[in-house]
Amino acid sequence: MAERYSRQERFAPIGKEGQALLAEKHVLIVGAGALGCANAEMLARAGIGKITIIDRDYIEWSNLGRQQLYTEEDAASSRAKAKAAEARLKAINSNIEVKGIAEEFDPENAELLLKDIDILIDGTDNFDTRFIINDAASKYKVPWIYGGCVKSHGISLSILPGETPCLQCLIDQLPQDGETCETAGIIGPAVQVTAAYQTAECLRFLTGHPMSTHLVSFDVWGRGYSAIDVAKLKDPQCASCSDAAQFPYLKKERGMRTAVLCGRDTVQVRPGGKENVNLERLARRIEPFAGEAKVNEVLLRFQMEEKRFVVFRDGRTLIHGVDNVQEAKKLYHRYVEA
Incomplete structure (x- = not known):
């Protein structure tokens, strides 16, 4: 057991001290689809002390091509993704604490879920939820890492409330053409590369290294890559992260x-x-x-x-x-x- 993280500890930017820090950290992953699965598995194997993963959906056969934590048995029984992910992550690393929550991330539970976490990773597939994450993270000063992928494309951005632009500040920089995995398809390598950027940024932050201020995008099929420094694009009038922020996406709706x-x-x-x-x-x-x-x-x-x-x-x-x-x-x- 002493050698479990030995190769990671030999990586100088982490080392034994960094590994000890990881064992004390709590990461919240919103979404247990392709990105959530990939991030969760890498973080579990890396020795993160506690992982909470929340997802509103259940496992279907179409998920198995890219959502690596799930099995045919999970799909046949329509198991909740969060619960299946919890079981698989515990089997991967029994030394860490894992909690799967089969609910939707929304304004009602955001405050409780963000309490006592160190960082949040976006594993969602829609901007409605991402903007709720953005407002909640801004309000409660929780760092988070946005990620998205479709077809062969991926994008990742680290957001540090109070220091870097939030998702709302960068609305014009983000692709919102309406394409989804269900409508346009996706290949596994796009998922894995996107998650790799997210997990690497997470490990950097949790071991005391600064996160990137670059919006990274790439095309694994067309071999394209770009990195744009967005540090100076913070909107002083932003409704989600400015001094006068109103957090519009945290407003609770009544009724059905x-x-x-x-x-x-x-x-x-x-x-x-x-x-x-x-x-x-x-x-x-x-x-x-x-x-x-x-x-x-x-x-x-x-x-x-x-x-x-x-x-x-x-x-x-x-x-x-x-x-x-x-x-x-x-x-x-x-x-x-x-």
């Missing part, structure tokens, strides 16, 4: 909320407050109409009206096969809330 998941022909429905749904009871109620309903540790899955429902214990529901919010609400009221 819905979101169309980009490229997935799926609508997410969230009740007004987090509930404690008895999934087993719900399964018994709908089974005569829906056929077999499958329940695991955090979710219930069933088919109804040629739509696939995935209901989590907090009441959050994904309805596949629909892209209309009003129709999704009707289906939710009819089968989940009834």
Whole structure:
């Protein structure tokens, strides 16, 4: 066991002192998809003392090509990504603490999740969540590392609240053409290179080295690379990180909320407050109409009206096969809330 981190300790910028520091650190990873998996595995193997990973989704067969923590068994059982990631990371390194949370990262839980962490890593796939991360990190002064990838392209940026521009400051510098992995595809090397930049920056920060002020982007297929120094692009009037910041993305919404998941022909429905749904009871109620309903540790899955429902214990529901919010609400009221 003494040699577990020996090769990393021989890397002079980390050394034994840096390794000891890593064992005391807590990293929060938002998103347990491709980037979240790659970052989480590298950090677990590097000996980070505590890793918390939060994700709202479950494992599907299409995930297995690039989300390295998951197995065919996980996909067959529709296991929650956060819980499957927790189990796999504990198997990789039993000396560290790992906690998987099968929830959505949102304004309601942001403050609690950012409490007592050293750094946050972005493993999400949408800008809505990233801007919530950005506001929360700015408000609670938590460093974080943005990352994104699609097709063969990747991008990474380290953000240190109070010192560097935040994501909102750089809105015009970021690609927002609407392409996603579901609509445009992705190859594994783009994921791995993006995660490598994120993890390296994380290790630098946690061992006392300054993070980069460069926005790094690359194309692993076309062999393109660029690095832009954004240090001077901080917006003094920014609504998310200036002295007069209002943190617009942390405003809590009341009542039922819905979101169309980009490229997935799926609508997410969230009740007004987090509930404690008895999934087993719900399964018994709908089974005569829906056929077999499958329940695991955090979710219930069933088919109804040629739509696939995935209901989590907090009441959050994904309805596949629909892209209309009003129709999704009707289906939710009819089968989940009834």
